[in-house]
Amino acid sequence: MTQTDAKPAASGRRESRKMSRTHAALLEALLPLLEEKAFEQITVREITARAGVGYATFFRRYPDKEALLHDLAAQEIQNLLTMTLPIFHTADTTASTEALCAYVWKHRKLWRALLTGGAAATLKEEYLRLALLVAEEQMDTDAWLPVDLAVRFCVTALVETLSWWLKHDAPPDVHVMAGIVNRLAVQPVFLPAD
Amino acid sequence: MTQTDAKPAASGRRESRKMSRTHAALLEALLPLLEEKAFEQITVREITARAGVGYATFFRRYPDKEALLHDLAAQEIQNLLTMTLPIFHTADTTASTEALCAYVWKHRKLWRALLTGGAAATLKEEYLRLALLVAEEQMDTDAWLPVDLAVRFCVTALVETLSWWLKHDAPPDVHVMAGIVNRLAVQPVFLPAD
Amino acid sequence: MTQTDAKPAASGRRESRKMSRTHAALLEALLPLLEEKAFEQITVREITARAGVGYATFFRRYPDKEALLHDLAAQEIQNLLTMTLPIFHTADTTASTEALCAYVWKHRKLWRALLTGGAAATLKEEYLRLALLVAEEQMDTDAWLPVDLAVRFCVTALVETLSWWLKHDAPPDVHVMAGIVNRLAVQPVFLPAD
Amino acid sequence: MTQTDAKPAASGRRESRKMSRTHAALLEALLPLLEEKAFEQITVREITARAGVGYATFFRRYPDKEALLHDLAAQEIQNLLTMTLPIFHTADTTASTEALCAYVWKHRKLWRALLTGGAAATLKEEYLRLALLVAEEQMDTDAWLPVDLAVRFCVTALVETLSWWLKHDAPPDVHVMAGIVNRLAVQPVFLPAD
DNA sequence: CTCTAATCGAGACGGTACGTCGCGTCTTACG
DNA sequence: CGTAAGACGCGACGTACCGTCTCGATTAGAG
Numbered sequence: 001m002t003q004t005d006a007k008p009a010a011s012g013r014r015e016s017r018k019m020s021r022t023h024a025a026l027l028e029a030l031l032p033l034l035e036e037k038a039f040e041q042i043t044v045r046e047i048t049a050r051a052g053v054g055y056a057t058f059f060r061r062y063p064d065k066e067a068l069l070h071d072l073a074a075q076e077i078q079n080l081l082t083m084t085l086p087i088f089h090t091a092d093t094t095a096s097t098e099a100l101c102a103y104v105w106k107h108r109k110l111w112r113a114l115l116t117g118g119a120a121a122t123l124k125e126e127y128l129r130l131a132l133l134v135a136e137e138q139m140d141t142d143a144w145l146p147v148d149l150a151v152r153f154c155v156t157a158l159v160e161t162l163s164w165w166l167k168h169d170a171p172p173d174v175h176v177m178a179g180i181v182n183r184l185a186v187q188p189v190f191l192p193a194d
Numbered sequence: 195m196t197q198t199d200a201k202p203a204a205s206g207r208r209e210s211r212k213m214s215r216t217h218a219a220l221l222e223a224l225l226p227l228l229e230e231k232a233f234e235q236i237t238v239r240e241i242t243a244r245a246g247v248g249y250a251t252f253f254r255r256y257p258d259k260e261a262l263l264h265d266l267a268a269q270e271i272q273n274l275l276t277m278t279l280p281i282f283h284t285a286d287t288t289a290s291t292e293a294l295c296a297y298v299w300k301h302r303k304l305w306r307a308l309l310t311g312g313a314a315a316t317l318k319e320e321y322l323r324l325a326l327l328v329a330e331e332q333m334d335t336d337a338w339l340p341v342d343l344a345v346r347f348c349v350t351a352l353v354e355t356l357s358w359w360l361k362h363d364a365p366p367d368v369h370v371m372a373g374i375v376n377r378l379a380v381q382p383v384f385l386p387a388d
Numbered sequence: 389m390t391q392t393d394a395k396p397a398a399s400g401r402r403e404s405r406k407m408s409r410t411h412a413a414l415l416e417a418l419l420p421l422l423e424e425k426a427f428e429q430i431t432v433r434e435i436t437a438r439a440g441v442g443y444a445t446f447f448r449r450y451p452d453k454e455a456l457l458h459d460l461a462a463q464e465i466q467n468l469l470t471m472t473l474p475i476f477h478t479a480d481t482t483a484s485t486e487a488l489c490a491y492v493w494k495h496r497k498l499w500r501a502l503l504t505g506g507a508a509a510t511l512k513e514e515y516l517r518l519a520l521l522v523a524e525e526q527m528d529t530d531a532w533l534p535v536d537l538a539v540r541f542c543v544t545a546l547v548e549t550l551s552w553w554l555k556h557d558a559p560p561d562v563h564v565m566a567g568i569v570n571r572l573a574v575q576p577v578f579l580p581a582d
Numbered sequence: 583m584t585q586t587d588a589k590p591a592a593s594g595r596r597e598s599r600k601m602s603r604t605h606a607a608l609l610e611a612l613l614p615l616l617e618e619k620a621f622e623q624i625t626v627r628e629i630t631a632r633a634g635v636g637y638a639t640f641f642r643r644y645p646d647k648e649a650l651l652h653d654l655a656a657q658e659i660q661n662l663l664t665m666t667l668p669i670f671h672t673a674d675t676t677a678s679t680e681a682l683c684a685y686v687w688k689h690r691k692l693w694r695a696l697l698t699g700g701a702a703a704t705l706k707e708e709y710l711r712l713a714l715l716v717a718e719e720q721m722d723t724d725a726w727l728p729v730d731l732a733v734r735f736c737v738t739a740l741v742e743t744l745s746w747w748l749k750h751d752a753p754p755d756v757h758v759m760a761g762i763v764n765r766l767a768v769q770p771v772f773l774p775a776d
Numbered sequence: 777c778t779c780t781a782a783t784c785g786a787g788a789c790g791g792t793a794c795g796t797c798g799c800g801t802c803t804t805a806c807g
Numbered sequence: 808c809g810t811a812a813g814a815c816g817c818g819a820c821g822t823a824c825c826g827t828c829t830c831g832a833t834t835a836g837a838g
Binding site for chain 3: 738742746
Binding site for chain 2: 121144
């Protein structure tokens with residue numbers, strides 16, 4: 001899942017203790033920065049400085065600034081996705097939606113950073129990628145709504161709704177929000193054809 | 195609407211012929227570039243070269259690359275918005291949605307560039323800004339769905355749906371698409387409270 | 389002498405009243421600026437703004453910023469040179485030197501600007517040019533000291549000494565200074581060969 | 583003396599091999615350019631191109647084009663000054679002056695560039711700075727000639743005379759030139775008060 | 777006293793160099 | 808001998824100024 005597993009494996013080397021420390025430090029350094037400013041405004045130097053890591057070291061772990069964000073996004077999305085999936089397997093979408101909202105609310109500091117800091121695009125992209133993988137085999141392809149558009153709509157609506165929620169000064173509580181999410185992002189794709 | 199009307203008026207000077215030529219050239223130079231690559235990859239030098247305009251001249255007109263895009267977006271959005279507005283004033287949303295889709299389809303080359311080239315975010319932002327202005331005075335604030343979220347949802351869903359459409363290899367025809375847009379982006383906000 | 393006489397004559401037109409006003413305004417605008425900062429730091433826009441003259445108008449009179457300075461220098465040098473020349477025609481160099489110093493002291497505000505503001509190089513160059521013209525026909529070419537070097541030395545020493553004088557916080561009076569100038573800049577070239 | 587010693591010492595880091603190579607390359611690239619054109623006409627890009635060094639790297643080392651010239655001047659002046667100083671410590675100024683001229687003649691290619699390329703002003707300034715430091719403690723302050731003016735005169739006359747020499751098509755030989763320098767630049771300041 | 781043409785102010789423009797910034801590579805010193 | 812520190816090449820940015828240009832508004836001189 002994470003870059004960590006892939007890269008050093010290719011170079012034929014297990015992740016040493018020092019390496020994983022660096023790895024973790026970089027991921028953890030990114031989050032507080034995302035709360036301060038947009039991802040594009042963050043420089044690699046800032047990340048490495050805050051992580052207490054050499055500048056060049058960054059590029060030994062990740063080819064890019066984007067790769068780090070992608071790595072961060074992938075981790076968190078995986079968690080969220082396991083909350084989202086049951087929505088489509090149960091008749092009662094309400095319960096699932098509520099679980100999803102509760103989870104996001106619980107980690108709202110993290111998700112606020114991810115959804116409101118310029119990381120949103122990357123995160124949504126990762127979400128989409130994974131959601132499409134699951135959806136392709138599980139959904140009806142003859143419906144009035146093409147599968148890929150359905151997924152794209154759900155994800156977009158979900159991300160938008162949640163980011164509105166987390167940005168809001170006086171956010172509605174989890175239950176109310178789950179109702180809204182259900183009506184806006186989930187129900188529309190389940191409407192009958194006519 | 196455009197920078198042309200606003201800026202020189204403020205400085206108390208009419209836009210000369212030369213100025214508006216430059217102005218138009220910059221706007222028109224951006225479009226073909228947006229079809230080739232993402233907005234962030236486009237350099238100011240490319241824009242000015244293609245516009246047949248001096249590099250420094252760009253910054254006399256716009257403080258930023260972003261400002262040019264914003265200007266371009268503002269123009270086109272205004273046109274689209276006049277198509278979108280009637281949706282909310284008529285009982286028959288279908289007809290309005292169809293008109294909207296027809297319009298986009300007619301200018302699909304332009305809109306493809308705007309919606310799929312990295313300009314999408316700016317364009318959506320401008321759309322939102324204008325839509326919020328109109329919505330605040332016209333919509334019911336006591337509904338189950340807060341006005342700003344409703345607008346944000348509609349705009350997002352609309353942009354996402356349309357960009358899917360224009361990206362698609364074998365796009366559905368206008369009528370079908372209008373139906374989808376109606377169900378996904380318009381109807382959900384009009385659902386009764388319970 | 390001045391650009392004024394030359395340029396418009398070439399275009400076959402007398403200098404109109406308006407033109408000479410502009411001309412004078414530019415020259416007079418340069419001086420206070422030279423007191424504030426080095427000539428290279430002064431922009432054409434500053435000069436024209438202070439002269440109350442259009443930017444482009446500057447280039448209708450002078451091809452260059454340098455040409456204006458050259459013009460200013462030429463005027464003032466001509467005056468100074470008529471004071472300097474007698475030095476070499478009389479046995480008593482002291483009296484002439486004293487007259488020279490007195491003249492400079494009288495216009496010290498002007499000369500301070502010319503000699504300490506970055507205009508010094510141009511002014512010296514102009515001085516040299518004119519001095520060489522006079523010297524070539526009047527001096528002995530068989531002396532131990534080549535004529536052009538002699539002139540160059542005199543001018544340089546004179547300019548340097550005077551500029552030291554005018555920069556100085558507690559400048560010596562005219563009489564003392566004339567003595568110094570005489571010893572440093574004048575006498576050395578009149579030393580016998582052995 | 584050079585930037586090399588000062589800057590990195592301040593940041594607590596020795597100058598690496600790469601750094602000093604860059605440093606030397608820049609200094610050596612400037613010289614041939616100074617022979618071709620005036621310093622002001624030389625662009626930083628030309629310097630870096632000829633030095634085989636990245637454009638931005640220049641500014642990592644020097645804040646300015648001027649700073650590089652200053653650095654170059656400081657190095658060479660130090661050498662020359664050690665030749666010039668003995669003049670004032672010996673009764674026989676002739677011998678010292680001759681040594682000075684011989685030294686300059688030996689490195690005439692370098693000095694021609696420094697004295698005739700627009701670098702002269704900077705070089706003279708550096709010369710003055712160092713000469714004043716030495717002079718203040720060694721010369722008689724009660725003389726008819728203020729110390730600072732004496733130094734300024736000597737340096738100016740020396741620079742002017744030497745630059746005339748090196749520019750000259752058929753330059754006098756070292757011995758003759760030393761005589762001239764002695765009479766023009768050195769003896770005048772040693773004249774008795776009356 | 778009016779009409780016409782030169783000249784002016786204003787300032788946009790193409791161009792060139794500047795100095796800054798950030799990325800991703802590459803070297804070097806140190807543990 | 809491998810890892811952290813950071814210098815470097817690259818290239819885009821936005822700024823400043825130059826000298827040219829276009830364009831009304833002004834004004835001077837001929838009729």
